[in-house]
Amino acid sequence: xxxxxxxxxxxxxxxxxxxxxxxxxxxxxxxxxxxxxxxxxxxxxxxxxxxxxxxxxxxxxxxxxxxxxxxxxxxxxxxxxxxxxxxxxxxxxxxxxxxxxxxxxxxxxxxxxxxxxxxxxxxxxxxxxxxxxxxxxxxxxxxxxxxxxxxxxxxxxxxxxxxxxxxxxxxxxxxxxxxxxxxxxxxxxxxxxxxxxxxxxxxxxxxxxxxxxxxxxxxxxxxxxxxxxxxxxxxxxxxxxxxxxxxxxxxxxxxxxxxxxxxxxxxxxxxxxxxxxxxxxxxxxxxxxxxxxxxxxxxxxxxxxxxxxxxxxxxxxxxxxxxxxxxxxxxxxxxxxxxxxxxxxxxxxxxxxxxxxxxxxxxxxxxxxxxxxxxxxxxxxx
Amino acid sequence: xxxxxxxxxxxxxxxxxxxxxxxxxxxxxxxxxxxxxxxxxxxxxxxxxxxxxxxxxxxxxxxxxxxxxxxxxxxxxxxxxxxxxxxxxxxxxxxxxxxxxxxxxxxxxxxxxxxxxxxxxxxxxxxxxxxxxxxxxxxxxxxxxxxxxxxxxxxxxxxxxxxxxxxxxxxxxxxxxxxxxxxxxxxxxxxxxxxxxxxxxxxxxxxxxxxxxxxxxxxxxxxxxxxxxxxxxxxxxxxxxxxxxxxxxxxxxxxxxxxxxxxxxxxxxxxxxxxxxxxxxxxxxxxxxxxxxxxxxxxxxxxxxxxxxxxxxxxxxxxxxxxxxxxxxxxxxxxxxxxxxxxxxxxxxxxxxxxxxxxxxxxxxxxxxxxxxxxxxxxxxxxxxxxxxxxxxxxxxxxxxxxx
Numbered sequence: 001x002x003x004x005x006x007x008x009x010x011x012x013x014x015x016x017x018x019x020x021x022x023x024x025x026x027x028x029x030x031x032x033x034x035x036x037x038x039x040x041x042x043x044x045x046x047x048x049x050x051x052x053x054x055x056x057x058x059x060x061x062x063x064x065x066x067x068x069x070x071x072x073x074x075x076x077x078x079x080x081x082x083x084x085x086x087x088x089x090x091x092x093x094x095x096x097x098x099x100x101x102x103x104x105x106x107x108x109x110x111x112x113x114x115x116x117x118x119x120x121x122x123x124x125x126x127x128x129x130x131x132x133x134x135x136x137x138x139x140x141x142x143x144x145x146x147x148x149x150x151x152x153x154x155x156x157x158x159x160x161x162x163x164x165x166x167x168x169x170x171x172x173x174x175x176x177x178x179x180x181x182x183x184x185x186x187x188x189x190x191x192x193x194x195x196x197x198x199x200x201x202x203x204x205x206x207x208x209x210x211x212x213x214x215x216x217x218x219x220x221x222x223x224x225x226x227x228x229x230x231x232x233x234x235x236x237x238x239x240x241x242x243x244x245x246x247x248x249x250x251x252x253x254x255x256x257x258x259x260x261x262x263x264x265x266x267x268x269x270x271x272x273x274x275x276x277x278x279x280x281x282x283x284x285x286x287x288x289x290x291x292x293x294x295x296x297x298x299x300x301x302x303x304x305x306x307x308x309x310x311x312x313x314x315x316x317x318x319x320x321x322x323x324x325x326x327x328x329x330x331x332x333x334x335x336x337x338x339x340x341x342x343x344x345x346x347x348x349x350x351x352x353x354x355x356x357x358x359x360x361x362x363x364x365x366x367x368x369x370x371x372x373x374x375x376x377x378x379x380x381x382x
Numbered sequence: 383x384x385x386x387x388x389x390x391x392x393x394x395x396x397x398x399x400x401x402x403x404x405x406x407x408x409x410x411x412x413x414x415x416x417x418x419x420x421x422x423x424x425x426x427x428x429x430x431x432x433x434x435x436x437x438x439x440x441x442x443x444x445x446x447x448x449x450x451x452x453x454x455x456x457x458x459x460x461x462x463x464x465x466x467x468x469x470x471x472x473x474x475x476x477x478x479x480x481x482x483x484x485x486x487x488x489x490x491x492x493x494x495x496x497x498x499x500x501x502x503x504x505x506x507x508x509x510x511x512x513x514x515x516x517x518x519x520x521x522x523x524x525x526x527x528x529x530x531x532x533x534x535x536x537x538x539x540x541x542x543x544x545x546x547x548x549x550x551x552x553x554x555x556x557x558x559x560x561x562x563x564x565x566x567x568x569x570x571x572x573x574x575x576x577x578x579x580x581x582x583x584x585x586x587x588x589x590x591x592x593x594x595x596x597x598x599x600x601x602x603x604x605x606x607x608x609x610x611x612x613x614x615x616x617x618x619x620x621x622x623x624x625x626x627x628x629x630x631x632x633x634x635x636x637x638x639x640x641x642x643x644x645x646x647x648x649x650x651x652x653x654x655x656x657x658x659x660x661x662x663x664x665x666x667x668x669x670x671x672x673x674x675x676x677x678x679x680x681x682x683x684x685x686x687x688x689x690x691x692x693x694x695x696x697x698x699x700x701x702x703x704x705x706x707x708x709x710x711x712x713x714x715x716x717x718x719x720x721x722x723x724x725x726x727x728x729x730x731x732x733x734x735x736x737x738x739x740x741x742x743x744x745x746x747x748x749x750x751x752x753x754x755x756x757x758x759x760x761x762x763x764x765x766x767x768x769x770x771x772x773x774x775x776x777x778x779x780x781x782x783x784x785x786x
Contacts, residue, residue, distance in 0.1 A: 314600070379638070
């Protein structure tokens with residue numbers, strides 16, 4: 001196998017940046033105290049957690065006590081959706097979400113459906129974007145929760161979450177709006193003005209795995225899932241993952257310090273790639289032009305996704321077929337289907353997701369590799 | 383008093399002059415599976431035992447551990463912990479042991495099933511049954527004697543080496559068959575699907591010592607399939623009681639060449655013919671670790687299941703190798719195969735849907751009534767020897783370690 005590593009699967013997960021890693025290490029070996037302990041070791045850990053909480057609060061323009069640490073995106077989603085739905089079920093049992101959400105959201109909603117909630121899933125437009133009026137049209141008196149992702153993990157489509165939230169509340173002021181921010185935090189400036197809850201995953205922004213956060217606007221009524229020692233103001237019991245929290249804070253700090261420059265560079269990479277793809281007749285673009293700068297979903301006509309993934313892997317390039325979470329059960333992407341992308345293109349879809357560690361020089365190599373793989377594969381398969 | 387595990391082996395007893403060879407193999411496999419030294423496993427007059435230290439009980443950790451591992455020893459029909467008492471024990475002492483082995487329940491039916499092969503023992507089996515039955519009835523007033531199909535059968539065997547006491551509730555069934563290693567050596571062709579590990583296991587059960595071959599067509603099949611095959615081999619090695627080799631020849635070019643050069647309906651048949659040729663090559667080559675060869679190939683073919691498994695195509699595929707191909711699943715239904723796969727714990731691994739090479743390179747209209755002549759004709763367009771040589775040269779060999 002090739003020794004080259006060109007990693008273009010950053011929507012699946014990212015490399016931990018050196019700054020975050022270095023910041024974390026002492027919290028494994030030196031400052032390993034429990035933040036709940038009364039002694040000095042506990043205090044050091046508590047301060048470190050506080051520092052990261054402050055970093056996140058500043059980025060989100062939120063209060064520190066609106067930030068809760070969790071084990072990651074999935075737990076944040078579960079806590080928010082189930083927590084809000086259950087705590088407010090006396091007011092109504094109707095939830096609106098979309099067909100293009102991440103599995104963690106869709107599966108949560110399926111569980112709630114079994115508990116007696118009624119779920120409405122709206123379809124996005126052909127760009128994969130959820131249009132505000134499609135949500136508003138579904139609002140009823142008994143609607144308690146609206147859950148819309150900020151940026152789609154497969155297509156990169158960006159939803160206007162604040163407009164959705166504002167107009168929803170104009171129609172029914174008691175509605176809570178939750179937003180899955182796994183693919184947006186660290187890549188976009190976040191404005192949570194009308195949003196009640198927002199989930200974040202650290203490993204999508206060069207932080208460690210196993211740590212995430214949930215923003216919950218004050219006075220949002222929520223039932224915790226985990227019972228225990230009452231950490232995170234009783235919302236999320238369990239000893240804090242201090243090294244993870246420290247790494248998360250640092251990764252977020254770096255991401256927002258360099259946000260403008262990184263965005264510009266990644267845009268350049270994507271544009272160069274898009275330009276090059278025009279010379280490949282088999283390639284078609286699935287992501288809308290308005291998608292987030294870091295994601296590009298394409299299809300290579302006639303080549304099944306998995307075969308292309310392996311063939312590029314052989315050349316040192318790592319990309320995804322559909323979304324990585326579905327990677328061990330190869331079924332056609334529900335997102336691309338919902339965005340009305342034709343079936344043959346869904347079956348040959350590839351997702352490139354870039355980070356600040358990609359370079360424009362890599363693009364030339366990727367394009368050549370795609371061309372080589374196409375001709376290798378086409379000579380073998382029918 | 384000490385605990386022993388009585389080991390029962392059915393078919394072995396029939397093996398006439400070869401019997402000691404089978405027994406020896408079985409004892410070696412038991413020793414490897416339980417990590418109990420060979421000299422603690424004894425065979426006397428058609429009975430095999432594992433003997434534990436004086437004072438051990440059936441709940442001692444070393445006994446429990448051995449019971450766990452014995453179910454993987456093929457050739458055993460069943461096994462049971464039992465108490466071993468001195469051969470001159472009195473009926474009173476034996477009666478006390480009987481009370482120890484029976485469950486603490488209020489009411490039940492029972493019988494005493496005794497055997498006396500040690501003629502110096504002062505009571506015959508009728509007396510033993512009556513006296514011990516009396517002991518039980520005295521201590522368990524609500525228990526009733528029932529000679530046919532009782533809830534609890536208490537076995538008492540008076541042998542010259544000791545008196546053994548156990549019950550039907552302590553007996554555990556094993557899979558039977560013949561000890562691995564007594565029926566020669568064969569290569570199992572593993573695909574990652576449900577059938578092939580079951581086929582490999584079934585031949586292991588008939589005493590075959592098996593290593594495995596997986597044909598890798600990277601990048602058309604991903605490394606996750608390879609990982610899956612490694613996981614399957616890790617399940618098979620449990621029954622082998624020694625390390626297992628997984629041969630992974632390079633298959634991409636062969637499939638690509640066939641699909642480029644030969645008529646599409648024949649693709650699958652030709653892929654399979656090359657698999658047999660490569661497996662034969664591996665089987666007959668002296669592998670430097672042990673210098674031994676393999677005498678047969680094992681596949682999970684199931685008559686009529688897919689296009690390559692029709693009666694015609696099996697004939698065309700067989701012609702590619704001089705080795706016999708064992709196909710133990712040929713006459714089974716899918717449900718039977720699945721239930722064995724579940725039993726040997728391979729089903730959950732096999733059913734993960736990673737495409738294997740057969741699906742990626744599959745032809746759209748496969749020939750189901752292949753003829754040898756057309757396969758031979760099509761292969762004339764290929765440089766068979768060169769392709770096989772390259773495939774073996776680029777072969778990876780993975781050792782799957784046996785840890786009981």
